[in-house]
Amino acid sequence: MRIRIERAQCVGNARCNAVAEALYPLDDDGYIATDGFDVPAESASLARRGARACPERIIFIEEDQ
DSSP states (O other): OEEEEOGGGOOSOOHHHHHOTTTSOBOTTSSBOOSEEEOOGGGHHHHHHHHHTOTTOOEEEEOOO
């Protein structure tokens, strides 16, 4: 599983970070600091919760095929 983030559209609500701080780091201004990442199997549930927490819906879950 991979998380893809359209970082340019982040408005800094930081809800993803509140759910999963280690997976969704913020920059010094409070915006998401990554364009995406591969999700370790043990963190899949947390990564999904963080993605669902985004009110702008700019965090996308890409499942392994």
